[in-house]
Amino acid sequence: AQSVSQHNHHVILSEAASLELGCNYSYGGTVNLFWYVQYPGQHLQLLLKYFSGDPLVKGIKGFEAEFIKSKFSFNLRKPSVQWSDTAEYFCAVNALYSSASKIIFGSGTRLSIRP
Amino acid sequence: DGGITQSPKYLFRKEGQNVTLSCEQNLNHDAMYWYRQDPGQGLRLIYYSQIVNDFQKGDIAEGYSVSREKKESFPLTVTSAQKNPTAFYLCASSDRDMTISPLHFGNGTRLTVT
Numbered sequence: 429a430q431s432v433s434q435h436n437h438h439v440i441l442s443e444a445a446s447l448e449l450g451c452n453y454s455y456g457g458t459v460n461l462f463w464y465v466q467y468p469g470q471h472l473q474l475l476l477k478y479f480s481g482d483p484l485v486k487g488i489k490g491f492e493a494e495f496i497k498s499k500f501s502f503n504l505r506k507p508s509v510q511w512s513d514t515a516e517y518f519c520a521v522n523a524l525y526s527s528a529s530k531i532i533f534g535s536g537t538r539l540s541i542r543p
Numbered sequence: 544d545g546g547i548t549q550s551p552k553y554l555f556r557k558e559g560q561n562v563t564l565s566c567e568q569n570l571n572h573d574a575m576y577w578y579r580q581d582p583g584q585g586l587r588l589i590y591y592s593q594i595v596n597d598f599q600k601g602d603i604a605e606g607y608s609v610s611r612e613k614k615e616s617f618p619l620t621v622t623s624a625q626k627n628p629t630a631f632y633l634c635a636s637s638d639r640d641m642t643i644s645p646l647h648f649g650n651g652t653r654l655t656v657t
Contacts, residue, residue, distance in 0.1 A: 464648075471649065472646075474645055477645055479641070530601065531641075533578070533586035533587075533588075534585050535584055535585035536583075536585040
């Protein structure tokens with residue numbers, strides 16, 4: 429069955445530190461990949477997405493992610509975090525079956541930034 | 544503005560009662576989804592529907608039921624058979640082709656069952 433793993437449950441960083449959040453999925457076929465963010469008290473928002481083409485995708489607010497097919501990974505990165513990046517981050521995978529598709533989310537990573 | 548409306552924001556029920564959560568979208572999306580969000584477990588898929596009058600079970604469908612009689616609406620009923628119904632429920636919609644329009648989320652309904 430399709431699954432998504434986010435191994436970092438809670439990450440604490442200081443402002444200006446670099447960020448990398450891990451995401452691995454288990455599905456051998458074609459996938460669409462997403463990172464969503466949930467800021468405190470707000471609804472989930474799309475941060476970035478990968479469908480095809482260049483495996484390095486750039487999203488909003490300076491975030492980027494790299495799709496490495498051989499590692500089934502889609503890690504999220506940001507070179508220098510800000511206090512406003514404090515949020516919960518979710519990786520999601522949409523496996524493309526023949527007749528239907530569903531989106532599976534990881535368990536999330538809570539990011540806390542120390543000012 | 545287009546979006547997804549979930550109502551109510553907070554819902555309280557007694558154990559043993561069924562309760563229906565509303566989800567309406569005006570984004571003209573074919574696909575709609577229900578997720579449950581619990582601390583440390585992320586979002587787990589309850590049910591999803593790719594088209595009107597059709598829906599599929601997600602990973603944790605037991606104790607839940609849905610209907611999709613209209614494109615805009617995808618209500619979720621939490622039945623008394625659901626063993627642990629207290630949670631935050633999120634509705635989402637998308638185009639059937641994610642490359643056209645990925646998931647859009649509503650603001651959620653927090654259900655408390657006592």
